[in-house]
Amino acid sequence: MDLLLQTGLNAVYAASYMALIAVGLVLIFGVMGVINFAHGELFMAGAYAVVALYADLAVPFLLAVAGGLLFVGVLGLVMERALFRPLRDNPLGGLVASIGFLLVLQALAVLLFGVRMEHVPPATQEIIAFSERVRFPLQRLWVVIAAIVLLSGLWLFLKKTRLGWALRASAQDPEAAALQGISINQTARIAMFIGAALAGVAGALSAPLVSVNPHMGHSVIITAFIVIIVGGIGSLEGAVVAAIVYAFIHTFVTTFWDGVIADIVGLTLMLLVLIVKPTGLFGTADRA
Amino acid sequence: MLKVLGWLVLIAALIGVPHVLSFSQQEILVFLTINVLLVASYRLLTLTGEWSLAHVVIMGVGAYASALYSRHFGIWVPVSAGLGALTACAVALVLSFPLFRMKGFYFLIGSFAAGEIIRLLWKRFREPFGGPKGLKRIEGMPDLDLGFYTFDFFEPVAYYYLCLVVVGASLWVMWRIERSPVGLTFQAVHWQDKLAEAAGVNVRAWRTLAFVIASGFAGLSGALLAHYIGTINPNSFEVEHMVFVLTWAIVGGTATLYGPILGAIVLTVLNDILLREIGLEQWRPLIYGLVLIASVLFLPKGLESVVQRATRAARPAEPEPKPQEARP
Numbered sequence: 001m002d003l004l005l006q007t008g009l010n011a012v013y014a015a016s017y018m019a020l021i022a023v024g025l026v027l028i029f030g031v032m033g034v035i036n037f038a039h040g041e042l043f044m045a046g047a048y049a050v051v052a053l054y055a056d057l058a059v060p061f062l063l064a065v066a067g068g069l070l071f072v073g074v075l076g077l078v079m080e081r082a083l084f085r086p087l088r089d090n091p092l093g094g095l096v097a098s099i100g101f102l103l104v105l106q107a108l109a110v111l112l113f114g115v116r117m118e119h120v121p122p123a124t125q126e127i128i129a130f131s132e133r134v135r136f137p138l139q140r141l142w143v144v145i146a147a148i149v150l151l152s153g154l155w156l157f158l159k160k161t162r163l164g165w166a167l168r169a170s171a172q173d174p175e176a177a178a179l180q181g182i183s184i185n186q187t188a189r190i191a192m193f194i195g196a197a198l199a200g201v202a203g204a205l206s207a208p209l210v211s212v213n214p215h216m217g218h219s220v221i222i223t224a225f226i227v228i229i230v231g232g233i234g235s236l237e238g239a240v241v242a243a244i245v246y247a248f249i250h251t252f253v254t255t256f257w258d259g260v261i262a263d264i265v266g267l268t269l270m271l272l273v274l275i276v277k278p279t280g281l282f283g284t285a286d287r288a
Numbered sequence: 289m290l291k292v293l294g295w296l297v298l299i300a301a302l303i304g305v306p307h308v309l310s311f312s313q314q315e316i317l318v319f320l321t322i323n324v325l326l327v328a329s330y331r332l333l334t335l336t337g338e339w340s341l342a343h344v345v346i347m348g349v350g351a352y353a354s355a356l357y358s359r360h361f362g363i364w365v366p367v368s369a370g371l372g373a374l375t376a377c378a379v380a381l382v383l384s385f386p387l388f389r390m391k392g393f394y395f396l397i398g399s400f401a402a403g404e405i406i407r408l409l410w411k412r413f414r415e416p417f418g419g420p421k422g423l424k425r426i427e428g429m430p431d432l433d434l435g436f437y438t439f440d441f442f443e444p445v446a447y448y449y450l451c452l453v454v455v456g457a458s459l460w461v462m463w464r465i466e467r468s469p470v471g472l473t474f475q476a477v478h479w480q481d482k483l484a485e486a487a488g489v490n491v492r493a494w495r496t497l498a499f500v501i502a503s504g505f506a507g508l509s510g511a512l513l514a515h516y517i518g519t520i521n522p523n524s525f526e527v528e529h530m531v532f533v534l535t536w537a538i539v540g541g542t543a544t545l546y547g548p549i550l551g552a553i554v555l556t557v558l559n560d561i562l563l564r565e566i567g568l569e570q571w572r573p574l575i576y577g578l579v580l581i582a583s584v585l586f587l588p589k590g591l592e593s594v595v596q597r598a599t600r601a602a603r604p605a606e607p608e609p610k611p612q613e614a615r616p
Contacts, residue, residue, distance in 0.1 A: 086585055093538075097581050101577065103574070104573075229401075
């Protein structure tokens, strides 16, 4: 029983960071029409921002996380301006350009920090103990809180503000949106900033919890792919639900069998969804 | 006459090239020749308009299959390499049932998932795949005694010649396929799939055919690799390797047979020879990434478009690209 509870708590944490990453990826795909392969490296960049600010320069942890958010958001703006805008009519080109950007970010991480793993001391040692053997580190709770706050903030922004409407309009039909006087470049900028920043926050907050290394983005992007396909490639709500479902499945299978089996199960799940309902559990049309 | 002369010069150059290289460069040359087959077969698949991310894993299927056949059943290595290619075809045929329900991005990501599953199965099952450490001490190609000269295939130069023959023959077959009605149908399936369907072409069957043929050649390249390096593991066929194949194809361009090959040669020479000579080991991925971005931004039709423009300028009467540049 304790094991079940503990695994459930771990799954809640996993769901939170998966949702942050996947929602950003979906937002970028919805508005830009391009799959951002460098998304895992944006996560990595967020983690390294914390390494530099918090572990090396001793900036307070949450301030370092905010720094990571801004930094990775700006990286998103750079990608939009330098890569995706010139390649707007060439989605395959955008994909390859994002692969190039991925290599650049990885190489920069190696050059600046080296290939070895970085150890980030936890910002808080506090542990919420539900019982003798069911414990949840506060560090993980922060990720959960961040996911809830940021994602509901994003939801409100998209549903309640004019800018949010503009964003959804240009995701639905860029041409019609442009005819209504919505600047496609501006909505693209906003989407890239938010999407990248969400990945950056996830990376920054989990930096003390995972091993930070230049190649950590690899498993992140695979997870994100599974989540967005299962959820429906253009659906933000779907991404959240799929993140929760997948996190629980993956965490439980990892605990009771092993990690490789869990990956196989996840990929098989994704393949099944692709076969049975390619638009995903929540997807409707091709784009958000 | 000029054509024949061009061919002779090219063949002479290909035979001569290993003798001006250092030992490590000869090894790179062997890998490059194998990769030429891989990327050319990848292009055959993209003829129908679908971009797969499973191609390197399919190459691995050929490698694993050939290594296992020769080990467990004692099959003569050249035969087991052929069987490895056939196994890759069979696996591709099975994968085609789920995968070709999808198109575009869905196919891309679906193929990625399918490839990862296969790779993780190699990793998980120690019997017969050897687990994360993979297979070791894979049998090498048996020596070939021509009477006047004995090929010892542990030597990179000898193995290079073997690869040259196999890859050359494969490229010729692929070129014939592309020029045949089959190749034209592939093109129709890509550019006019609705029209082709209306004209009675079974689009899915043709996509499957392209996938299976391309996978066979990829499997053959895997077998060539396995019996040369002697050890393979799941990480040799990771998605990073696939990214390289993808970039060779994109940087070279996929409109012609020689485009991706050109991409593979230019990028390999840049990455493995020029940048290695300069010695900036850690800067290599950075420069590689920048080259990739720059080529997508400024050369969207690939290196082949440069060649086409050059040949067109030189011979305005003959607008068609010359296929003899197709050889590595």
